[in-house]
Amino acid sequence: MKLDFSEIQNWREFEDLVESYFRKIQELKDTNIVDVKVEASGEGNDGGRDILVSFINNDSIVSYKRVWVVQCKFYERSVSKRELNDLNIPTLIHEYRADGYLLICKTGVSSKVSEMFENLRRNCRWAYHYEIWTGNIFKEKLLLRPEIISQYFPKYHRFISEKEGFI
Numbered sequence: 001m002k003l004d005f006s007e008i009q010n011w012r013e014f015e016d017l018v019e020s021y022f023r024k025i026q027e028l029k030d031t032n033i034v035d036v037k038v039e040a041s042g043e044g045n046d047g048g049r050d051i052l053v054s055f056i057n058n059d060s061i062v063s064y065k066r067v068w069v070v071q072c073k074f075y076e077r078s079v080s081k082r083e084l085n086d087l088n089i090p091t092l093i094h095e096y097r098a099d100g101y102l103l104i105c106k107t108g109v110s111s112k113v114s115e116m117f118e119n120l121r122r123n124c125r126w127a128y129h130y131e132i133w134t135g136n137i138f139k140e141k142l143l144l145r146p147e148i149i150s151q152y153f154p155k156y157h158r159f160i161s162e163k164e165g166f167i
Helices: 011-027 091-095 113-122 134-144 146-152 154-163
Strands: 033-040 051-058 063-073 101-103 129-133
Touching: 011 033, 011 063, 011 134, 033 134, 051 154, 063 129, 091 101, 113 129, 129 134, 146 154
Parallel strands: 063 101, 101 129
Antiparallel strands: 033 051, 051 063
């Protein structure tokens, strides 16, 4: 059995999962992250921002802040450019004084979306970051967070626990 997003009921639960993932980041021992702030956009039209994540990092000389605008797409199919056409992503990043934009998808993205992000990375004159986490990439990251797995993926957690003899 593999970790499967079919255990996630809807887009709201998917966004909750993403929020939980980022809240748990600072507990990782092998990072410079000393604080994480996660702000959900709330109800209604979010204008391309589902979550705003702020990280306070410390490189042992100085602390600094990085901010990401996070957009979640809980689609059964690949995200197409049409779903992002209403967004001016650089303006959105600028509006929130962020360092980058992260698109997290249940599945993946079309080739046109990949191409758009490549062009944004290559041509951005403000050094913003543009990243995509497909469902598979996000699942790999989630597998490092067992407490999130048990909360959002109870069937998978039960399967793994039985396999390892914990139940």
